[in-house]
Amino acid sequence: MTIPAPPGDQNPVGQGSAAQDPWSPRPSEPAAPHWPSYPMPAPQPRNGMGITALVLGIVGVALGLVIILFWMSWLPALLAVVFGCVGLSHARKGLATNRAMALTGVILGVVGLLFAVGGGVFTVIAVKEATEHARAEADKAEASAAAEKKRKKAEEKARHLSFGAAYTFGNGLKVTVAKPRPFIPDDFVLGHAKGNKAVEVTVTVVNTGTERLSVETGLPNVNDANGASTELVIDGSGRQKVITGYVLPGKKAVGKYAFSLPPDAADKVEVEFSPDAKRWADAYWSGPN
CATH class of the missing domain: 2.60.40.1240 (Immunoglobulin-like)
Known part of the structure; x- marks a missing residue:
């Protein structure tokens, strides 16, 4: 006696078994599309601090050369040192390319500070000497006036x-x-x-x-x-x-x-x-x- 096949099972032996077998390997998925690579743009150098330091250093030195403007030179000179040091830090980290400019700004800032200090000392000494000279002249004039008064008094006495x-x-x-x-x-x-x-x-x-x-x-x-x-x-x-x-x-x-x-x-x-x-x-x- 022949046993009939169950209904719905119409596929021949060996067909579709792979799709129904959970342990069978899956067919490979299609590969993702490949896009061509482009170079990333390099970051812009941060040279502003060095430029600012150089400009401020030049201003500080220029003002320091004028003795009467020493009190104006210390601020740009000090800022030149600060900005120059920041610029040198950026250059060491590779964030700036103007290390020489920043270093020059620092040097000029230091020179400007020295000029400011020297101008201040010179002014103090000059004012002190002028004050002492004026005091000496006043004392001399007072002594001369006293001597003249004494002389006139002596002459007046001599005329009596x-x-x-x-x-x-x-x-x-x-x-x-x-x-x-x-x-x-x-x-x-x-x-x-x-x-x-x-x-x-x-x-x-x-x-x-x-x-x-x-x-x-x-x-x-x-x-x-x-x-x-x-x-x-x-x-x-x-x-x-x-x-x-x-x-x-x-x-x-x-x-x-x-x-x-x-x-x-x-x-x-x-x-x-x-x-x-x-x-x-x-x-x-x-x-x-």
Whole structure:
């Protein structure tokens, strides 16, 4: 007896078994398409730091060369050193190609800093020396003013004398004023009121130089101790003599003058005299009359 085949199993023996066998090898898959390879572009070098360092270094050095601009040079010089060091770091890592430029920027930055420090030191020294010089000049001027004041004070003191003392003026005329003596005017008199007290003043001028010298102002001025002025007395006695004209070398001229003092005049009188009031300050003789 023949056993019929199960339905649906129509494939002949040996066909389709491989597809149905899970242990059979699978057919190979189609290969992926192959694309041609292209070279990747190289990264751009990061040269900005080196360029910046170089520019800032040049600016720092240029400013440092001008002494008065030293205070402006330190900042670009310092930035040049910083940026230059960053540029050198990039160059070591292969990120930059301008190592020489970055190194130059660092060097210029250091030079600029040295210029800034040197300019600062120079300025401090110059200011200190200028201040000391100004102080010395001020002290010198003050000392000179004090010496001049002292000299004038000494001259002023030297021009105040007692009756009978001599004073030599700058032109070489030595003047002596004698102590005033009582003077009695004659009946014909001008400048003397009744009740006043008249005195005679004698002025002697000696030429101590080698050339003749003129006496431009031969009249003395007489005041009492209270500052009251007196009147010049003129009478017909001929006893008054005014010094005028020239005094020859080694010679002397004597002038005699009479003055009228008010009744309440102080006992002490002062006589002022100068041979040339435009050139020489008056000398003063004082004492009791």
